[in-house]
Amino acid sequence: MRKTDVLIVGAGPTGLSLACQLIRYGIDFVLIDRKETTTPHSRAIGVQARTLEIYEQIGIAKALIALGKPAEMVRLIESGEVRGEAVLKDIGAGLSPYPYMLVVDQGLHESLLYKYIVSHGRSVDWQTHLDSFDQDSSGVTASVTNGSGISETIRAKYLAGCDGAKSTVRHSLGLTFEGDTVERLFYVADVRIDWQYSHEALHVCLARHTITAFFPMAGENRYRIVGTFPEGHAADEGEILYEEIERQIKIDTEMELNISNVNWFSVYKVHSRAVNEFSNGRCFVAGDAAHIHTPAGGQGMNTGIQDGYNLAWKLAFACKGIAGSDLLSTYNEERLPNAQRLLRTTDRMFQFGASDDWFISYIRTQIFPYVAGFALSLDTVKKALFPLVSQIGINYRESSLSVDDADFDVKAGDRMPFFRIGHNIYDQIRAPKFHLLTFGGNGTHKTARSFGELVDTHTLPLTDEIMAHFGAFHPFAVLLRPDNHIGLISNEISEEALREYFENINIRPERLRRS
Numbered sequence: 384m385r386k387t388d389v390l391i392v393g394a395g396p397t398g399l400s401l402a403c404q405l406i407r408y409g410i411d412f413v414l415i416d417r418k419e420t421t422t423p424h425s426r427a428i429g430v431q432a433r434t435l436e437i438y439e440q441i442g443i444a445k446a447l448i449a450l451g452k453p454a455e456m457v458r459l460i461e462s463g464e465v466r467g468e469a470v471l472k473d474i475g476a477g478l479s480p481y482p483y484m485l486v487v488d489q490g491l492h493e494s495l496l497y498k499y500i501v502s503h504g505r506s507v508d509w510q511t512h513l514d515s516f517d518q519d520s521s522g523v524t525a526s527v528t529n530g531s532g533i534s535e536t537i538r539a540k541y542l543a544g545c546d547g548a549k550s551t552v553r554h555s556l557g558l559t560f561e562g563d564t565v566e567r568l569f570y571v572a573d574v575r576i577d578w579q580y581s582h583e584a585l586h587v588c589l590a591r592h593t594i595t596a597f598f599p600m601a602g603e604n605r606y607r608i609v610g611t612f613p614e615g616h617a618a619d620e621g622e623i624l625y626e627e628i629e630r631q632i633k634i635d636t637e638m639e640l641n642i643s644n645v646n647w648f649s650v651y652k653v654h655s656r657a658v659n660e661f662s663n664g665r666c667f668v669a670g671d672a673a674h675i676h677t678p679a680g681g682q683g684m685n686t687g688i689q690d691g692y693n694l695a696w697k698l699a700f701a702c703k704g705i706a707g708s709d710l711l712s713t714y715n716e717e718r719l720p721n722a723q724r725l726l727r728t729t730d731r732m733f734q735f736g737a738s739d740d741w742f743i744s745y746i747r748t749q750i751f752p753y754v755a756g757f758a759l760s761l762d763t764v765k766k767a768l769f770p771l772v773s774q775i776g777i778n779y780r781e782s783s784l785s786v787d788d789a790d791f792d793v794k795a796g797d798r799m800p801f802f803r804i805g806h807n808i809y810d811q812i813r814a815p816k817f818h819l820l821t822f823g824g825n826g827t828h829k830t831a832r833s834f835g836e837l838v839d840t841h842t843l844p845l846t847d848e849i850m851a852h853f854g855a856f857h858p859f860a861v862l863l864r865p866d867n868h869i870g871l872i873s874n875e876i877s878e879e880a881l882r883e884y885f886e887n888i889n890i891r892p893e894r895l896r897r898s
């Protein structure tokens with residue numbers, strides 16, 4: 384019997400990125416996947432700013448950016464004519480070190496994560512699938528079978544089901560997957576396009592019944608096209624030939640375009656569903672195993688990566704024996720409302736993009752293309768829209784891990800705002816532990832000394848930029864969780880306040896010193 388701390392089932396973006404995080408914490412894992420290797424397909428191509436911030440912590444953000452292309456601008460097209468344009472390349476300027484959406488193949492993205500895992504002396508058990516598992520009070524016992532048909536038992540302290548939309552883990556745990564299936568058939572195609580438009584822009588064609596998007600990808604004139612067939616389209620997913628897709632693109636966009644070199648295409652049904660719970664005992668679900676939605680807004684894969692990021696530090700602390708089920712239960716507490724909110728947002732985005740309703744359709748084709756360019760140039764619109772789409776706005780304000788002891792604009796549960804103090808603040812808080820930050824004070828070194836390995840300390844100036852970001856105009860302190868969300872924010876954080884915070888969430892720093 385193989386023993387490990389965490390058995391991860393599924394090496395898609397969610398499972399691979401969870402494994403990368405566990406490496407940061409020095410936690411042992413076994414990662415299995417029934418496939419032969421990482422996906423060869425482009426699938427989810429939009430990488431959001433929050434994902435890049437997470438990758439910056441493990442040192443792979445630059446490498447991923449080098450594999451893709453930021454979406455620099457958007458052109459809105461209606462009846463074959465450009466009706467509006469907006470610059471996207473710095474739409475989140477001042478809000479994130481990555482103020483744009485990166486466009487990169489999921490295949491290249493997964494390969495990079497896999498390379499990180501291998502470069503740290505770990506691997507994936509490819510061609511190995513989960514057959515069944517049981518859990519008891521001290522762990523999970525799983526039966527897996529490899530590509531040669533040999534079965535093996537793996538004993539783990541915890542199990543993470545990152546096994547996609549048809550998740551065996553979710554089914555075995557008896558979790559529900561409530562929601563709907565979207566009537567329309569979606570298509571994606573990776574192609575070369577020769578047309579009058581320059582390659583740096585995302586092109587969005589708005590039509591009476593649908594929306595068709597062309598994402599610029601790395602490579603000369605290469606684009607990913609995403610669109611839908613009209614409601615009631617007769618054929619089934621498996622029956623549609625590429626020629627039908629091309630015909631639909633030409634009808635919907637009314638554009639002069641020459642499509643060639645079709646690398647890959649796929650037709651699929653989209654569902655909008657989420658689990659009722661993200662965990663059951665020692666088992667957790669993450670990514671598509673826990674929530675699936677329309678591709679509107681490029682949220683799916685990024686949300687899975689954030690699930691793993693939220694779960695990783697909690698699993699790590701539990702494996703090290705300094706936290707237990709109380710901390711682990713906050714994974715469900717924090718990620719379930721986020722998934723439910725996401726479903727509502729992506730459903731609304733999809734409704735706006737493809738609804739047949741005459742009023743929505745009128746706004747989509749006759750008003751939106753003309754005003755969107757101007758609206759996106761306004762600072763207030765950028766500041767509202769970018770946090771939503773880039774996922775930097777996700778917060779855990781309602782979580783039992785969030786304690787506000789002051790009335791600032793930034794609250795406990797928010798992601799640490801981005802700012803520079805000569806250097807990027809995120810460069811200073813990469814270590815996989817809590818961080819105590821004192822702004823305009825000098826007491827942190829003394830306060831946190833007795834928390835040794837668990838908390839590091841930073842004394843920072845209270846600049847005008849920091850005051851504006853936080854809405855705090857006198858010295859204050861912040862306790863950041865290892866995932867850089869704020870746990871505690873107060874005018875001052877004393878040693879006693881820190882101790883009380885950890886006691887309330889059942890984290891025992893003294894056990895870390897012993898382990």
Ligand SMILES: Cc1cc2nc3c(=O)[nH]c(=O)nc-3n(C[C@H](O)[C@H](O)[C@H](O)COP(=O)(O)OP(=O)(O)OC[C@H]3O[C@@H](n4cnc5c(N)ncnc54)[C@H](O)[C@@H]3O)c2cc1C
Binds near residue numbers: 416609685
């Ligand atoms: C054609 C297509 C286009 C898409 N386009 C977009 C897009 O434009 N934007 C977007 O946001 N999302 C898109 N998606 C969705 C996106 O790809 C997923 O959100 C993302 O892959 C989810 O990652 P994941 O790791 O959670 O699951 P997956 O990528 O599905 O990975 C799950 C892994 O688990 C493995 N597995 C399953 N069962 C077992 C088992 N019993 N034992 C061992 N291994 C198992 C599978 O082999 C797989 O590798 C698209 C998906 C498809 C199919």
